[in-house]
Amino acid sequence: MGNTLLIGSCEPFSGKSALVLGLARHLLSEGRTVRFGKPLATSLEWTAKGSPLPDPLIDDDVRFVGTTLGLDETRLIPSLHLLSPETADTRLRQGNLEAGTGLEMLLKDLQNDQDSFTMLEAAGSLHEGLMYGLSLVQLAEGLSAPVVLVHLWQDSRSVDALLAAQHQLGDRLAGVVLNAVTPDEVEELNQHVVPALQALGLKVFGVMPRSPLLRSVTVGELVRRLDARVICCKERLELLVETLSIGAMNVNSAMEFFRRRRNMAVVTGADRTDIQLAALEASTQCLILTGAGEPLPQLVNRADELEVPLLKVEHDTLATVEVIEQAFGHVRLHETVKATYAFRLVEEHCQLSELFRAVS
Numbered sequence: 587m588g589n590t591l592l593i594g595s596c597e598p599f600s601g602k603s604a605l606v607l608g609l610a611r612h613l614l615s616e617g618r619t620v621r622f623g624k625p626l627a628t629s630l631e632w633t634a635k636g637s638p639l640p641d642p643l644i645d646d647d648v649r650f651v652g653t654t655l656g657l658d659e660t661r662l663i664p665s666l667h668l669l670s671p672e673t674a675d676t677r678l679r680q681g682n683l684e685a686g687t688g689l690e691m692l693l694k695d696l697q698n699d700q701d702s703f704t705m706l707e708a709a710g711s712l713h714e715g716l717m718y719g720l721s722l723v724q725l726a727e728g729l730s731a732p733v734v735l736v737h738l739w740q741d742s743r744s745v746d747a748l749l750a751a752q753h754q755l756g757d758r759l760a761g762v763v764l765n766a767v768t769p770d771e772v773e774e775l776n777q778h779v780v781p782a783l784q785a786l787g788l789k790v791f792g793v794m795p796r797s798p799l800l801r802s803v804t805v806g807e808l809v810r811r812l813d814a815r816v817i818c819c820k821e822r823l824e825l826l827v828e829t830l831s832i833g834a835m836n837v838n839s840a841m842e843f844f845r846r847r848r849n850m851a852v853v854t855g856a857d858r859t860d861i862q863l864a865a866l867e868a869s870t871q872c873l874i875l876t877g878a879g880e881p882l883p884q885l886v887n888r889a890d891e892l893e894v895p896l897l898k899v900e901h902d903t904l905a906t907v908e909v910i911e912q913a914f915g916h917v918r919l920h921e922t923v924k925a926t927y928a929f930r931l932v933e934e935h936c937q938l939s940e941l942f943r944a945v946s
Contacts, residue, residue, distance in 0.1 A: 590696050590704045590731045591760075591945050594722040596747040598710030601736045601765040603647055603919040604800060606705055608932020609941075610655055613703050621704040622651050623663025625692065626720040628709055629918050630668055639668060647707065647918060654925045661702075666692065667718040669709065677717050685719030689728050696729065706731070712751055723754050732760040732945040734791065739764040742779070748788055760944045761789030763936060766796040766915075772935075789944065792936030798828040798849075799927050801915040805872045805895050808851060811909050814874065814897040817881065818890045825871040825895065826921065827851040830910050832903065833861035844868035853906050856898070859885055866892055874910075876903045 591609075593602045610620045627645040642664035652662045666688035667673065677683065696704055706729075708715070708722040715721040726733050733755055737748060752759055762783075767775055772795050780790045806823035809816060816823070829847050833840055833854030841864045844850070851872050852865040856879040865873055866888055872895040875881060881896060889896040899906055919925065932938075 589946055590706065590729060592706050592708055592722065592726055592729070592731045592733045593736065594708040594712070594733050594751075595736050595738075596711060596751055597738065598714075599916050600710075600738050601763075601794070601800070602707050603651065604765075604794075604924075604928035605734070605736050605763055605932060605936075606651060606707055607654065607919075607925050607928045608936065609938070610651065610705060611929050612933065612938050614655060619661070619702040620655070620657065621661045621663055621699070621702045622648055622657065622707075623665065623704075624648055624707045624709075625666050625689070625725055626709045626715045626718055627665035627668045628714075630665075630670075632668060632670060643668060646920070650918075650920045650925075654922065663692070663695075663704070663706070667720060669715065669718065674717055683717055683719055685724070685728070689719065689725075693729055708733075712754060723758075726755055726758040731758070733758050734760055734941065734945065735762045736765050737762050739767045739775070739793075745783065745786075748783070749786070752786075752788060759788075761791045761941065763792040763794060764790060765794045766801075767793055769795040791938075791941040791944070792932070794931055794935045797927065797931065799826070800919065800924055800931075802826040802828045802849070802924075803910075803913045803917050804921070805851075805897075807913060807917055808872065808874070808910060809897060811913055812874070812897070812899045812901065812906060814899045817896040817898055818886055819893055819895040822893050822895050824921075825849075826923070827871045827910075830907065830914075831865070832907060833858055833865060837861060837864055840864050841868075844870070851910060853903055853910070855903065856881060863888065866894055870894055872897055874899060874906060876901060876906050 593606055595602055613620050624645040627643055629646040644662055645665050648662050712722050772793050775793050783790050805825045828849040831847055831850045831852045833852050837860040840861050848869045850870050852870050853874045854861045855877045856875040859882055862885050874897045876899055
């Protein structure tokens with residue numbers, strides 16, 4: 587069969603889709619035919635009370651990658667199962683933990699395709715998907731496919747998870763890409779940590795620096811998570827928020843603080859009009875008002891003039907901040923600007939020729 591590669595991770599939101607985009611773009615630039623899919627769909631809005639599962643079952647991540655790269659619909663591989671509370675409950679009650687005939691059919695499909703390079707993105711962790719017979723380890727064994735892990739790097743303690751993956755995957759683990767590394771530490775990792783990992787049998791294909799852009803979240807996503815009311819600029823919810831600021835200081839301190847930040851969401855009390863107006867003059871992507879009261883008309887007018895979405899939430903400031911902080915780095919890569927950045931990130935920081943040699 588043509589080449590097949592599994593992209594996995596030890597924890598969710600590690601950067602798998604970014605790596606897929608970069609690898610696929612490189613292959614396409616060399617004239618290769620690329621196919622992509624997620625055997626277990628994890629990014630698809632569906633409830634059992636609604637309509638039946640889509641047929642074919644194409645994960646939203648797969649759809650975005652296909653659209654971004656201009657892949658024909660026939661190059662998108664349907665998922666075998668959907669990970670959701672409803673489907674998990676059904677499988678648990680039935681005691682059904684097998685992947686079913688779909689995995690065998692996928693294997694035959696891959697074996698019959700001699701020309702394409704197929705990338706399959708696994709679920710969020712090594713164990714996610716066990717209830718469906720589609721965990722990363724099960725896929726690697728069932729499809730006889732090599733695995734490249736994308737791994738979030740904090741410090742040397744991050745190696746524990748890689749060693750656990752190495753133990754479970756064995757020779758199927760072709761190597762790893764370290765992601766979200768503090769930019770100042772990239773050189774240090776390349777010089778000292780990468781050789782140490784390779785001495786442990788962990789081949790490192792890249793060290794990618796942390797990106798505020800890739801960790802960013804749209805204003806629309808914040809509206810959804812906060813159940814916020816949009817007071818103005820509903821057409822600007824695609825703006826990306828990279829940082830969070832809390833307007834709880836005096837206005838002079840706030841102005842100085844805001845000047846040092848970029849692409850902010852500013853959270854402040856509904857009664858702090860001075861802070862609100864100062865925030866609008868800075869690099870603010872949205873202004874989120876908490877507490878009782880409504881914004882003054884002059885604030886709404888100014889926000890409208892500057893095209894800064896103004897949101898009102900029922901939560902207090904602390905609860906609002908917690909929701910926003912949980913969103914950073916925990917959203918799907920579904921924005922064109924992020925995809926463009928991912929192309930460059932992978933191209934500049936991964937040894938692609940070495941990676942493809944290892945998995946061919």
